[in-house]
Amino acid sequence: MNTSLKKSEIYPYIHQITLPLPGKKPGPVNCYLFIGDKITLLDTGTSRHGPQLIKALETLGVKTGDIDQVVLTHGHIDHYGAAQALLEHAGSRPPVVISHDGDRYWIEKTAKNTRKQGARFMKLAGLPRPYRIAMRILDRVFSRMAQHCMVDKTVSDGDELLLGSYPARVISTPGHSRGSICFWLPGEKILFSGDTVLPHITPNAFVMLDDNQIPERISQEEYYHSLSILESLHPEIVFPGHGDLIESLQEVLNMYRQGYRSRDRAILDIIKENEFTVYEIARLLFPNLEKGKRKILEIYLAVSEVFTHLQVLEKKKKVTWQIRRKRLIVRSS
Numbered sequence: 001m002n003t004s005l006k007k008s009e010i011y012p013y014i015h016q017i018t019l020p021l022p023g024k025k026p027g028p029v030n031c032y033l034f035i036g037d038k039i040t041l042l043d044t045g046t047s048r049h050g051p052q053l054i055k056a057l058e059t060l061g062v063k064t065g066d067i068d069q070v071v072l073t074h075g076h077i078d079h080y081g082a083a084q085a086l087l088e089h090a091g092s093r094p095p096v097v098i099s100h101d102g103d104r105y106w107i108e109k110t111a112k113n114t115r116k117q118g119a120r121f122m123k124l125a126g127l128p129r130p131y132r133i134a135m136r137i138l139d140r141v142f143s144r145m146a147q148h149c150m151v152d153k154t155v156s157d158g159d160e161l162l163l164g165s166y167p168a169r170v171i172s173t174p175g176h177s178r179g180s181i182c183f184w185l186p187g188e189k190i191l192f193s194g195d196t197v198l199p200h201i202t203p204n205a206f207v208m209l210d211d212n213q214i215p216e217r218i219s220q221e222e223y224y225h226s227l228s229i230l231e232s233l234h235p236e237i238v239f240p241g242h243g244d245l246i247e248s249l250q251e252v253l254n255m256y257r258q259g260y261r262s263r264d265r266a267i268l269d270i271i272k273e274n275e276f277t278v279y280e281i282a283r284l285l286f287p288n289l290e291k292g293k294r295k296i297l298e299i300y301l302a303v304s305e306v307f308t309h310l311q312v313l314e315k316k317k318k319v320t321w322q323i324r325r326k327r328l329i330v331r332s333s
Contacts, residue, residue: 016033271330
């Protein structure tokens with residue numbers, strides 16, 4: 001085995017393939033190849049880097065037609081985007097595509113419905129009209145970074161899968177997305193966390209859009225619960241969807257919790273003497289939002305994060321809100 005292959009082997013018969021992703025955060029995408037009884041690829045990167053992924057597989061001696069299953073941790077474009085390219089390249093023996101049912105819609109279809117929900121939410125959050133138009137353009141740019149593909153099989157919490165030759169248990173971890181899942185290898189005490197746990201940033205518990213005037217599911221609350229489940233496993237190693245491996249999950253979770261508490265306090269400080277839209281709170285909370293090409297993306301992430309904090313604070317009766325002229329107006333309780 002040559003040096004590059006040895007370097008990619010993060011555990012016996014498990015290889016990490018890292019693919020580029022624009023921007024500093026969250027950084028390049030980690031995909032994982034399990035060699036064994038059931039050759040498995042965990043996540044795929046974006047469609048833009050499909051050829052690079054295929055070349056990396058071939059370097060490891062694996063053709064796309066050799067792969068038995070492509071397993072997706074969640075339905076974001078940097079994790080499922082190249083799956084269809086793999087299916088097409090595999091030809092007559094395409095792998096089985098597996099995901100959680102909660103994210104199947106995002107992986108399989110052009111989300112025209114969710115675009116309407118997103119536009120309505122951004123208006124509710126108080127984004128100025130030029131930013132809402134730019135957001136629609138950004139959405140179309142992102143849609144080119146993924147090819148939708150059919151999901152052959154869905155899994156639920158507690159299901160068992162064979163990854164290579166490793167028995168793995170599906171851990172349902174909604175919060176970052178509706179259908180985020182992690183994979184627990186109990187014999188090895190190893191966790192593959194997707195984007196539920198990252199070593200260098202706190203994953204965004206994205207607003208879970210629906211057809212209600214104000215989205216009902218509290219994604220941040222679900223995310224807290226998911227973290228508690230992972231914490232109870234006491235993994236010795238966590239292999240994340242971005243960044244380096246984690247050897248102390250507890251340290252990372254402590255960092256997350258401290259960050260969330262700090263952000264709650266900062267939001268309450270902002271609104272203690274006045275009322276604001278979600279967008280206005282986001283601009284005050286993040287005064288140095290990145291400029292240039294990523295500005296619109298950064299604004300979306302900030303607004304989503306602030307709203308999910310407000311959902312938790314509203315449930316705790318620390319803030320109140322009401323809709324005026326199709327804008328959500330927030331004030332301290």
